[in-house]
Amino acid sequence: MIIKPMIRNNICINSHPAGCARMVRNQIDYVKTSLAGGKDPAGAKAAAPAGSPGFALIIGCSTGYGLASRIAAAFGYGAATVGVSFEKAASAAKPGTPGWYNNRAFGAQAAGAGLPAKTLDGDAFSVEMKEAAKTAIRELAAETGLNAQVDLVVYSLASPVRIDPRDGVMYRSVIKPIGSAYSGRTIDMMTGKSVVVTAEPASEEEIAHTIKVMGGEDWELWIEALEKDGILSPAARTVAYTYLGPELSWAVYKNGTIGRAKQDLERAARDINLRFSRSGFPRRRAWISVNKALVTRASAVIPIIPLYVSCLFRVMKDMKLHEGCIEQIVRLYAERLYTAEGAEDPAGVSVDSEGRIRIDDWEMREDVQRKTVELMEQVTDENIFEITDAAGFKHDFLEAHGFDVPGIDYEADVDPSGI
Numbered sequence: 001m002i003i004k005p006m007i008r009n010n011i012c013i014n015s016h017p018a019g020c021a022r023m024v025r026n027q028i029d030y031v032k033t034s035l036a037g038g039k040d041p042a043g044a045k046a047a048a049p050a051g052s053p054g055f056a057l058i059i060g061c062s063t064g065y066g067l068a069s070r071i072a073a074a075f076g077y078g079a080a081t082v083g084v085s086f087e088k089a090a091s092a093a094k095p096g097t098p099g100w101y102n103n104r105a106f107g108a109q110a111a112g113a114g115l116p117a118k119t120l121d122g123d124a125f126s127v128e129m130k131e132a133a134k135t136a137i138r139e140l141a142a143e144t145g146l147n148a149q150v151d152l153v154v155y156s157l158a159s160p161v162r163i164d165p166r167d168g169v170m171y172r173s174v175i176k177p178i179g180s181a182y183s184g185r186t187i188d189m190m191t192g193k194s195v196v197v198t199a200e201p202a203s204e205e206e207i208a209h210t211i212k213v214m215g216g217e218d219w220e221l222w223i224e225a226l227e228k229d230g231i232l233s234p235a236a237r238t239v240a241y242t243y244l245g246p247e248l249s250w251a252v253y254k255n256g257t258i259g260r261a262k263q264d265l266e267r268a269a270r271d272i273n274l275r276f277s278r279s280g281f282p283r284r285r286a287w288i289s290v291n292k293a294l295v296t297r298a299s300a301v302i303p304i305i306p307l308y309v310s311c312l313f314r315v316m317k318d319m320k321l322h323e324g325c326i327e328q329i330v331r332l333y334a335e336r337l338y339t340a341e342g343a344e345d346p347a348g349v350s351v352d353s354e355g356r357i358r359i360d361d362w363e364m365r366e367d368v369q370r371k372t373v374e375l376m377e378q379v380t381d382e383n384i385f386e387i388t389d390a391a392g393f394k395h396d397f398l399e400a401h402g403f404d405v406p407g408i409d410y411e412a413d414v415d416p417s418g419i
Helices: 017-034 041-047 064-077 098-112 127-144 204-214 217-228 257-278 305-318 325-337 366-376 390-399
Strands: 055-059 080-085 117-121 150-155 161-163 170-172 182-187 194-199 232-242 285-290
Touching: 017 064, 017 098, 017 325, 041 064, 055 064, 055 127, 064 080, 064 098, 064 150, 064 325, 080 098, 080 127, 098 117, 117 127, 127 217, 150 217, 161 204, 170 204, 182 305, 204 257, 217 232, 217 257, 232 257, 232 325, 257 285, 285 325, 305 366, 305 390
Parallel strands: 055 080, 055 150, 080 117, 150 232, 232 285
Antiparallel strands: 161 170, 182 194
16 A cells, blocks of 8 residues: 555654664664664674673663664664564554554564564553563573673653553543643644644643653562562663753643653652662662653644744754754763763763753753744744744654655555565
8 A cells, every 4th residue: 555644633643664664774774883883783792882781671662762772772782682562563454553663673673683682562561561571581591692681671661551550440641731721832743833722730630640651650660570580680770761841841841740750750760779779789770861852753742842842953953963862862872871981880870960861961051942942932834944943843753653754655555564
């Protein structure tokens, strides 16, 4: 079939297999050049800095930062990887989710490069998936002669719902302000037309549900399950991702339901580190990495974010500071987690006053923020595509679903069940 993007209310409801596969290969190519120094995975592993991951578990491996984390660990350091995600498979009549194609593309590229990898599809919140992941780690270790212990655990889940395995209750997250309604200008990224969107305040139940889904409880359960069965290496590192952003977005983000959940994620990092210190493994460490604003499948529907990101992208591209997911994760690994100072000793990893890794540092520079706000004040429906990077926002949104990827013939007939 010929597959074209289907957009409903700033949400893309389909994906393109060839575009997703090319996007994955593009990220791999970047990692090979920037992190592996042009070496193949075997050479990258031999040249990897001391303390870099040899075996990584990526929870939420199929898109965005999770996918980039897996690609960088595998093709940058030659690591074996186990990935977990929950995706909808394609059929002969209907495309699968972007993550389903991304996982297949990664698996094919890893196999061709001789990189050990297993991908599990299912509910990462469940006890059963945690057991399945431990089994996959043991199996991959047995097949390759590796120790059945992971050096890196990346927690990068993005799900609207969670079933608590302890009581079977389903919780649903919401993106809402807290305390009072919020009205903000946003844009339809397909047309560039701006509208004022109002979000009603969340109820106490909605706040609690969002924390349950997007907070740190499940991250803690994963670490507990891995530690209990000896799956963590003595110097294992774990990282989860968050976003803070500028004050202009705080009403709907940092101070809203998402922000409350992210506060709980930071609480979980502190508790995991306390757990590590009490268990007698001083080289184990958990971090929160604060990452920059990027276009995700969800960001297009959060009030003010499309407008802010469109202006931010123009400023950062003009200043040669712009990064996508893969560039951010390469910098996280190369300049934070696995530097000469931090690879062996977790105390050598650069953090802020709250103990967080900051790779949003370029976004939050004073000059970048000042120019972004100035640009936002100048935007009209008539000039938005001229003075902002709304076109880049639109491209990134489509690319996340396998569309608008250079080199792909979107008029060609493709089999949705293949890559």
